[in-house]
Amino acid sequence: MFLAGSKSCKPIYINTRYRLHIIDFDLRFSKFIRMAEVKLIGTTQSLNCIRIEWALKLKGVEYELIEEDLLNKSPLLLKYNPVHKKVPVLLHHGKPIAESHVILEYIDETWKNNPLLPEDPYERSMARFWAKFSDEKCIFGAYEAAWLEEGEEKQKAIQSAQELLAILEKQIEGKKYFGGEVIGFLDLVVGWIPRWLNAMEEVGGIKLLDAERFPSLHEWSQNFIANPVIKERIPPQETIVNYFNFGISYRRSLAVAKP
Amino acid sequence: MAEEVLLFGFWGSPFSRRVEMVLKLKGIEYKYIDEDFSNKSPSLLKYNPIHKKVPVFVHNGKHLAESLVILEYIDETWKDHPILPKDPYKIANARFWAKFIDEKYLSAIWKSCTSEGKEREKAVEETSELLQFLENELKEQKYFGGETLGLVDIAANIIGYWLEIFEEAFGVELLRKEKFPKLCNWANEFVSVSAIKENLPPRDKLIAFLRNRFGVGNASK
Numbered sequence: 440m441f442l443a444g445s446k447s448c449k450p451i452y453i454n455t456r457y458r459l460h461i462i463d464f465d466l467r468f469s470k471f472i473r474m475a476e477v478k479l480i481g482t483t484q485s486l487n488c489i490r491i492e493w494a495l496k497l498k499g500v501e502y503e504l505i506e507e508d509l510l511n512k513s514p515l516l517l518k519y520n521p522v523h524k525k526v527p528v529l530l531h532h533g534k535p536i537a538e539s540h541v542i543l544e545y546i547d548e549t550w551k552n553n554p555l556l557p558e559d560p561y562e563r564s565m566a567r568f569w570a571k572f573s574d575e576k577c578i579f580g581a582y583e584a585a586w587l588e589e590g591e592e593k594q595k596a597i598q599s600a601q602e603l604l605a606i607l608e609k610q611i612e613g614k615k616y617f618g619g620e621v622i623g624f625l626d627l628v629v630g631w632i633p634r635w636l637n638a639m640e641e642v643g644g645i646k647l648l649d650a651e652r653f654p655s656l657h658e659w660s661q662n663f664i665a666n667p668v669i670k671e672r673i674p675p676q677e678t679i680v681n682y683f684n685f686g687i688s689y690r691r692s693l694a695v696a697k698p
Numbered sequence: 699m700a701e702e703v704l705l706f707g708f709w710g711s712p713f714s715r716r717v718e719m720v721l722k723l724k725g726i727e728y729k730y731i732d733e734d735f736s737n738k739s740p741s742l743l744k745y746n747p748i749h750k751k752v753p754v755f756v757h758n759g760k761h762l763a764e765s766l767v768i769l770e771y772i773d774e775t776w777k778d779h780p781i782l783p784k785d786p787y788k789i790a791n792a793r794f795w796a797k798f799i800d801e802k803y804l805s806a807i808w809k810s811c812t813s814e815g816k817e818r819e820k821a822v823e824e825t826s827e828l829l830q831f832l833e834n835e836l837k838e839q840k841y842f843g844g845e846t847l848g849l850v851d852i853a854a855n856i857i858g859y860w861l862e863i864f865e866e867a868f869g870v871e872l873l874r875k876e877k878f879p880k881l882c883n884w885a886n887e888f889v890s891v892s893a894i895k896e897n898l899p900p901r902d903k904l905i906a907f908l909r910n911r912f913g914v915g916n917a918s919k
Contacts, residue, residue, distance in 0.1 A: 522798060522831055531787070534787055536787070536790045536791075536794070537794060538793075538794055538797055540793075540797075541790050541793045541794050541797065542790070544789075544790065544793065545786055545787070545789070545790040548786040548789065549786050560771055560774040560775050561757075561760050561762075561771065563770075563771075563774070564762050564767050564768075564770065564771040565762075567764075567767045567770070568762065568763065568764055568767050571764060571767070572748065606748065
């Protein structure tokens with residue numbers, strides 16, 4: 440009758456109503472402890488942070504989000520990520536883990552339900568390879584195409600960015616998600632496309648994810664963002680557009696200032 | 699069915715040597731193909747069309763690129779002499795440091811060796827800060843992996859062997875014993891392990907290669 444796993448539960452035979460209160464307190468106390476166990480230091484606009492929230496939600500892990508001001512980094516962030524001083528940082532029982540791919544794999548290995556990575560070692564390695572490719576090449580390729588001012592260099596950057604998207608297109612062809620029938624590790628990593636790529640396109644005055652040229656990637660993007668767990672925790676388009684407006688203006692000003 | 703294990707590498711590359719080190723540690727037999735950078739083989743371009751780089755690992759026809767990805771694949775496929783721990787937090791820690799080494803160290807060391815004047819001073823300082831992180835991480839352990847070599851030790855082969863070669867080839871001092879005693883000690887232990895020792899490129903050959911290809915650096919330290 441009492442909660443499974445609740446160590447403090449001893450039946451107290453006073454009256455039914457009081458006994459029910461004890462159960463309720465115990466349930467809420469346990470839930471509080473579970474929540475405090477997992478904390479995420481991050482920001483809502485960061486694609487690296489959102490992918491962690493998606494993973495935690497897909498696994499039904501309760502967590503506390505500690506919003507970080509990146510222009511004024513907190514002592515907490517500097518304490519738990521002294522090497523990079525960046526978000527996201529996951530705290531589990533007070534132990535910090537940094538770097539989003541590392542965090543995603545840690546989450547997958549710690550909470551075994553709804554696995555994010557395939558079981559087969561080769562398939563796992565391919566997911567890791569493409570995740571690295573997406574983060575190291577595709578995002579920066581798209582950002583470069585967005586921030587460059589109109590001209591030959593911008594056109595070349597657009598072409599390069601699209602060549603990289605074409606490679607991702609091949610990986611998703613014939614599949615609903617990169618993970619197969621359900622969202623997996625690689626979907627979360629490539630999850631920057633629906634909002635963040637969209638915002639880069641808007642601010643940069645470019646079109647990269649052409650539905651005609653990349654039908655599978657386009658369809659994946661629609662499926663991904665329609666998933667209730669993803670949709671629940673995705674920042675509004677306007678927030679990301681504002682973020683890139685600021686970032687791209689600053690980047691362009693650096694390019695002008697450079698002799 | 700006989701296992702087919704191939705490795706496309708370059709004799710002087712720390713990245714392809716990492717894979718060889720782990721294959722040796724685990725006693726896995728493989729066929730090695732050395733690549734010529736100026737004339738990459740059709741096989742390499744076929745197996746790694748994305749990056750066109752070494753190392754490329756082929757296991758029973760399935761190919762993989764990126765050295766850290768390959769190392770984890772090998773560890774998950776051949777379970778003897780594991781290079782990753784079992785505890786998820788310790789695994790995460792190992793992956794963090796391996797990734798950090800990959801992303802930061804080689805470019806910082808390279809800049810320290812090939813730039814001049816104020817730029818070199820800045821690069822040397824940056825490299826020193828990076829080395830301090832690893833000095834601290836080593837704590838009182840023999841290896842980053844504890845009592846046996848782990849993923850981070852293999853990833854840190856750049857520091858364990860190649861760093862000293864860069865120092866000699868370009869006349870720069872980065873890994874000072876008085877500042878990094880633990881790291882220096884670790885480097886000596888690392889290169890003494892037979893699986894590692896057998897997979898180090900010849901010192902003089904590598905110094906000559908670096909000097910020829912990239913020019914002799916300044917003699918000043």
